[in-house]
Amino acid sequence: MTRQMHPPAIRIMHWLNALAMLVMVTSGWKIYEDEPLFGTVRFPDAITLGGEAQGALQWHYAGMWLMVANGLAYVAYGLATGRFRRLLLPIRPGELLATLRDALRLRLGHDDLTRYNPVQKAMYVGVLAIGFVQVISGLAIWKPVQFAELTLLFGDFQGARIAHFVGMMAIVLFVFVHATLALIVPQTLRAMLTGNPGGSR
Amino acid sequence: MTKPPSASRFRPARRLASLSDHGGLVAEIDRRRLLRGGFSLGALAMLTGCDVTDNDAVQRGLRAVSRWNDRVQAALFRPDKLAPTYDRAQVVKPPRFNAYYGIEDVEPVDGAAWRLELAGLIGDRRPWTLREINALPAQTWIYRHVCVEGWDYIGQWSGPNFRLFLERIGADLTAKYVAFRCADGYTGSIDMPSALHPQTILATGYADEPIADPFGYPLRLRTAVKLGFKNPKWITAIEVTNSYPGGYWEDRGFNWFSGL
Numbered sequence: 046m047t048r049q050m051h052p053p054a055i056r057i058m059h060w061l062n063a064l065a066m067l068v069m070v071t072s073g074w075k076i077y078e079d080e081p082l083f084g085t086v087r088f089p090d091a092i093t094l095g096g097e098a099q100g101a102l103q104w105h106y107a108g109m110w111l112m113v114a115n116g117l118a119y120v121a122y123g124l125a126t127g128r129f130r131r132l133l134l135p136i137r138p139g140e141l142l143a144t145l146r147d148a149l150r151l152r153l154g155h156d157d158l159t160r161y162n163p164v165q166k167a168m169y170v171g172v173l174a175i176g177f178v179q180v181i182s183g184l185a186i187w188k189p190v191q192f193a194e195l196t197l198l199f200g201d202f203q204g205a206r207i208a209h210f211v212g213m214m215a216i217v218l219f220v221f222v223h224a225t226l227a228l229i230v231p232q233t234l235r236a237m238l239t240g241n242p243g244g245s246r
Numbered sequence: 247m248t249k250p251p252s253a254s255r256f257r258p259a260r261r262l263a264s265l266s267d268h269g270g271l272v273a274e275i276d277r278r279r280l281l282r283g284g285f286s287l288g289a290l291a292m293l294t295g296c297d298v299t300d301n302d303a304v305q306r307g308l309r310a311v312s313r314w315n316d317r318v319q320a321a322l323f324r325p326d327k328l329a330p331t332y333d334r335a336q337v338v339k340p341p342r343f344n345a346y347y348g349i350e351d352v353e354p355v356d357g358a359a360w361r362l363e364l365a366g367l368i369g370d371r372r373p374w375t376l377r378e379i380n381a382l383p384a385q386t387w388i389y390r391h392v393c394v395e396g397w398d399y400i401g402q403w404s405g406p407n408f409r410l411f412l413e414r415i416g417a418d419l420t421a422k423y424v425a426f427r428c429a430d431g432y433t434g435s436i437d438m439p440s441a442l443h444p445q446t447i448l449a450t451g452y453a454d455e456p457i458a459d460p461f462g463y464p465l466r467l468r469t470a471v472k473l474g475f476k477n478p479k480w481i482t483a484i485e486v487t488n489s490y491p492g493g494y495w496e497d498r499g500f501n502w503f504s505g506l
Contacts, residue, residue: 080396098395099499100299103308106315106501189392190329190471190506191322197330202390202398 049240050159055128058119059237065115066216068094068108073213075101082203082210109183116176136166155230158242172219179212309499316503323505325439329389329470337388338399339453343460344474346432346494354459355429355480362465366425366485369416376464379450382406382414387445392506393474403468404451409442417486425491426467429480435491436469436476440505445470448481473504 074088095101123129141163185195185205199205232242386404425435446469462479
């Protein structure tokens with residue numbers, strides 16, 4: 046049997062991460078509401094998790110364990126199996142720009158979905174990097190005394206809050222683009238559910 | 247004595263009554279029910295339901311994780327790690343108010359009639375007057391106050407070091423908890439290692455003046471290693487104990503350790 050594009054472990058971790066992200070983002074929005082950073086940026090209760098601040102905090106500090114454990118497992122898996130090297134590298138700037146141009150002209154090929162194009166590679170590496178920074182800014186907010194050095198990386202406590210907020214926005218933007226593209230090319234969604242793009246032609 | 251909740255910055259939950267009913271959960275956690283109920287797929291599938299957090303099993307599970315987080319934070323806590331300190335020029339005057347009611351509802355405490363009662367695992371439980379507190383050597387700290395809501399400010403607090411006070415009254419420094427009762431009905435508690443942290447004081451002064459009424463006159467706790475709500479104001483009684491004391495916000499679902 047040939048290797049699946051997305052082995053079961055990857056699919057499980059992908060959807061666990063989707064769940065963790067949903068919990069972290071929607072509970073984070075409720076926490077934000079207690080002291081908004083930007084007066085005009087508000088999150089109505091209908092799209093938040095937790096009911097009240099304490100409930101949102103409970104979810105946020107529970108979801109973080111799922112997110113971090115799953116994230117560490119994913120990174121360990123990606124490094125150990127060579128998946129990162131195989132699928133995400135190398136990213137060549139010239140190819141990246143060419144693919145970006147094709148994509149914007151809606152002339153992107155989807156002949157081999159088991160190989161990521163340079164734009165995909167850049168997006169996935171980018172969101173992993175943002176996720177890492179998000180963990181750091183989260184620790185800086187949670188423990189501004191024990192991890193005072195991390196808080197200092199962002200200037201001060203409010204700087205860490207802003208970084209955490211901007212990181213959230215970047216991740217939400219990624220999810221929006223990612224989900225839109227997956228719906229435009231549904232074989233990619235099928236691959237993340239069954240292991241392979243399918244639709245053998 | 248307890249004031250009704252009002253629209254303050256740090257305000258109680260709308261579903262106060264229903265959450266208070268779960269107060270006993272804090273003391274008793276059933277791990278199997280966490281696994282069976284709290285994180286079941288059914289509960290997760292209901293994420294979009296607005297009341298999912300208050301669902302009994304979900305709330306039990308979330309509070310069990312919160313207790314786990316207490317232990318993680320206690321392990322992360324370094325007794326001699328000092329919080330960053332700042333210059334006098336950076337001190338915000340007056341400090342920012344926070345309570346479970348609005349600043350207009352603050353009832354000033356009469357310093358002359360005030361007594362600090364002591365209870366629990368303490369050798370000498372005689373009550374203290376403000377004059378006696380003020381006779382203790384005082385220290386001044388300028389560090390950050392961080393509220394669970396997300397705001398913060400730099401404040402300058404002075405008063406006797408809390409470890410010195412606990413030693414002076416013959417408290418059992420191996421006990422687990424130090425609990426506080428306040429003139430406004432507020433209660434709170436912290437772990438002993440945080441109570442013994444060098445930057446934890448019984449504050450009587452702010453920015454070289456006695457603390458103003460809204461901020462805890464005549465005596466409040468100030469610690470650099472806890473969120474704001476773990477710093478009770480208008481303290482009237484201190485108890486050293488080994489049984490979990492909980493607290494006003496903790497009983498309503500906020501994380502107990504809440505260490506910075």
